[in-house]
Amino acid sequence: MDRISMFTAAAITWRERVTNANTILLVTHVNPDGDALGSLIGLMMALPQLTEATIIPVVQQPIPQYLEWVPGSEQSIALTADKPWPNPDLIITVDCASADRLGGIAPQHMHHIEHTAVIQIDHHATNTLFGVHNLVVADACATCEIITEFLPYLGITITAGIATPLLLGIMTDTQSFQIYDTSAKTLSLGASLFTAGADHARIVSKVFRSTRLEALTLASRVINAMHTHGDVVWCGVPLTWVEELNATDDESDEALHMLQRIEGPEVIMLIKQRNQGVKISLRSRNVNVASVAKKHGGGGHIHAAGINLAEHTIDSAAALLLPDLTALCTDSSPSTNHSA
Amino acid sequence: MDRISMFTAAAITWRERVTNANTILLVTHVNPDGDALGSLIGLMMALPQLTEATIIPVVQQPIPQYLEWVPGSEQSIALTADKPWPNPDLIITVDCASADRLGGIAPQHMHHIEHTAVIQIDHHATNTLFGVHNLVVADACATCEIITEFLPYLGITITAGIATPLLLGIMTDTQSFQIYDTSAKTLSLGASLFTAGADHARIVSKVFRSTRLEALTLASRVINAMHTHGDVVWCGVPLTWVEELNATDDESDEALHMLQRIEGPEVIMLIKQRNQGVKISLRSRNVNVASVAKKHGGGGHIHAAGINLAEHTIDSAAALLLPDLTALCTDSSPSTNHSA
Known part of the structure; x- marks a missing residue:
């Protein structure tokens, strides 16, 4: 299926699921990288345009130092064993190929996931399709690339606050537009994030130019x-x-x-x-x-x-x-x- | 002046100068980098769509090892003292801020330049405007960015052979889309070069992934x-x-x-x-x-x-x-x- 048909179909399901939910859990993979965190924070910033649901961003803590600066990431929490399960009626997983790689959720809480509707958005070819709806685009360079293209199908306008984490994910997963899967689409979507006000200078400074001398x-x-x-x-x-x-x-x-x-x-x-x-x-x-x-x-x-x-x-x-x-x-x- | 007005005006001069020339010398700066060589080879590949003039690509030899692979660069020559001056009726300089930085021309030949029409395309803010026509866009990240945007104004279609050297120049001068001047325009133009068939994989492999262990x-x-x-x-x-x-x-x-x-x-x-x-x-x-x-x-x-x-x-x-x-x-x- 081409991306247009895929996104059009997915948008119908997403609109229905998201607008009817009261509490939405956003979750990504263990050891989150730029694309995992960028996807999650990007969606966290975007979904309020579609729903008044409570949105809970779940990320394994602490967030790696090179990603700590991402605006919105300070709202993320880990659902540790001492915390109650927040009883979401929808779980959205991003950039996560299989349910056993979900991060920031204590083992004691994991059984709840089986009893909750999961929809997911991901670019791993090895995705096990564990959701009730799975938007998996394996030829995308980054999950953030898929989200950038998909949000307009949901009627969501990409603001600067949404654009920065999405550009972060694209730039980290493509190694600054260098991996061989980088496409005209990747660059066009990157351009649209610049236009939307993504803080490119900060991404470059914090991610690509923050190596410590000890690391070198x-x-x-x-x-x-x-x-x-x-x-x-x-x-x-x-x-x-x-x-x-x-x-x-x-x-x-x-x-x-x-x-x-x-x-x-x-x-x-x-x-x-x-x-x-x-x-x-x-x-x-x-x-x-x-x-x-x-x-x-x-x-x-x-x-x-x-x-x-x-x-x-x-x-x-x-x-x-x-x-x-x-x-x-x-x-x-x-x-x-x-x-x- | 905005870029559209600037390019529209420049296209009139360029069309006239280029179509009326019999012999065109393309020249760039000493110690050529990716943007210098990319601009020059890109134009060398593009101009035959506009003119039947003999085009002589002049580049300081030898070309740096990381740029030797660029298709078309093997046609470039240096005008050493033992070679006759080819009597061009037009010199196009690319990515060169001042006439004294032109490369690949022996000192004995340099006086000819003063007696030949020079038009130039460049992105250095310090450009001395030494040509009879100077297309200088200081807010462009690379001269290749300007050429990518300008060629359609000349009615030139960007082929894969033109796109590869132009993408090379953009990727080297922006350090793979990382310098702070990188803009939505830079990425959009990059996307158009991908679409035109630029050999991105080869650029990445030869330029960004060809460091010798000795260098590390x-x-x-x-x-x-x-x-x-x-x-x-x-x-x-x-x-x-x-x-x-x-x-x-x-x-x-x-x-x-x-x-x-x-x-x-x-x-x-x-x-x-x-x-x-x-x-x-x-x-x-x-x-x-x-x-x-x-x-x-x-x-x-x-x-x-x-x-x-x-x-x-x-x-x-x-x-x-x-x-x-x-x-x-x-x-x-x-x-x-x-x-x-």
């Missing part, structure tokens, strides 16, 4: 210890390095950003040591790393996927994944190289 | 030796470091890119040692570093300027410029902080 130092140490296996480049981040350099776990992603700029490698793997096991991030230029992530219990997108392995060390995780990743590059190198 | 290593060494003076952060790049690490002079710009992502500093200064003196790059978030550059014989834009100082060392250049730069931050910090 950690990244350069990680990169100096890089390993190369054919078309795969991988690095490990021992916990001791993060602690020694007074960096945070999030900040080792700086190494990932830097590695993505290196010429040559088809696949990049960053393995972060955790208190329990390791967390693995996979990035590719062309090949589908989501397939490897899925095989090992992870998920994500074609060019950006992740896996948590509770029982592994950095070296054992590398040994586990490298055969699959190098095979992936060998299988697909002749036909899919964009830069050939 | 050099950058991390430079950053580890960083100095902070109030709101100014500065680094020096001794020639010996570049040589030891098997990096190139261009590659020390990687440190500049990394420094621009650090939170906090208002002004960033990178001082590269040269065989003769030093080359200084200035970047700012808000304040006008072009004013300081100009005072010391350099030039550039409000947020990105440069100076060559033949008689200085890294330390003496820092001592010379730091008072002006810190004064700049003190003067303007209360009113112009975007991220406040």
Whole structure:
């Protein structure tokens, strides 16, 4: 179905569900990133144009430091075990591929979700379609891209307050309009958010130009210890390095950003040591790393996927994944190289 | 004058000059960057829709490695002293603020320029208006942005071959749509280039993801030796470091890119040692570093300027410029902080 038909049909359901609700819970995925928070805050700012319902924005706390500044995010709460379930009659999930990845809701409350109407908006190809209505557009670069295009179908005017979180999500998920799925549509929708008054300067300043020196130092140490296996480049981040350099776990992603700029490698793997096991991030230029992530219990997108392995060390995780990743590059190198 | 009136008027002159010419020289500035080369190659690809004139693309050789791939750039030549002057009846200069910064033309040939009709298209606020017609749009992010908007006024259809170099120039000069001058217009024009078939994947791969490991290593060494003076952060790049690490002079710009992502500093200064003196790059978030550059014989834009100082060392250049730069931050910090 093309986007126009999809959005037209979805708008009918959304209007009915949203206008008839008394209490709406907005929820997104665990470990929220710019697109997760941007989608959620964007909708939180937008829905009052359509409904007088009480809107409760639920986000895992604390919000990552680089996103704390987003106006409206200070209204978000986590539904911890000590808080009562607010008895929403509608749950809207954004940017979340499956119900078990919803964030900011204590395990004790999770059973309520099964008994509440869920509608969702998402761009993950791996979405399990767990809602009563699922607006999933897998070729969109970001959930914020879908919301930007969808809001006018609901008769909602995009104000500056709505535009800033939506542009945040588009710019973070596209790595500033660089990922290969970026399209004319992505840029046009971005332009419309500029016109609506999105605070582009603040997004750039807070998200793309707020790296701490500690993060750069950690990244350069990680990169100096890089390993190369054919078309795969991988690095490990021992916990001791993060602690020694007074960096945070999030900040080792700086190494990932830097590695993505290196010429040559088809696949990049960053393995972060955790208190329990390791967390693995996979990035590719062309090949589908989501397939490897899925095989090992992870998920994500074609060019950006992740896996948590509770029982592994950095070296054992590398040994586990490298055969699959190098095979992936060998299988697909002749036909899919964009830069050939 | 608004852009529509400006472009309408310019189109009349351009049509007349271009259609009546027999030989057209396209020239851009010394040390060409993505916007310089993109503008020149974009026009080279576009003008045959308007004229049967011989078009000679003049670019300082060799073209920087990260731009070598641009289709059409292999046709460019430098007019070295051993080559005859091709007797153009029209010179079009792109992205060049003053005639003395034109690149790829031997000093012996430069006097010919005074006796040839020059029309120019540029976005530098410091443009000296040295042409018989000067299409200078100082609020455009890139000369390629102006050309993208202007070509339809000439009745020229933007093909994929034209779109790729133009998108290259927009993406490099805006640092991937991040500089604060990026506007809704920039994104809309970018979208139109995507639609025209610009090879976005190749631009990203070749320009933003082709950093050599040597460049990253050099950058991390430079950053580890960083100095902070109030709101100014500065680094020096001794020639010996570049040589030891098997990096190139261009590659020390990687440190500049990394420094621009650090939170906090208002002004960033990178001082590269040269065989003769030093080359200084200035970047700012808000304040006008072009004013300081100009005072010391350099030039550039409000947020990105440069100076060559033949008689200085890294330390003496820092001592010379730091008072002006810190004064700049003190003067303007209360009113112009975007991220406040």
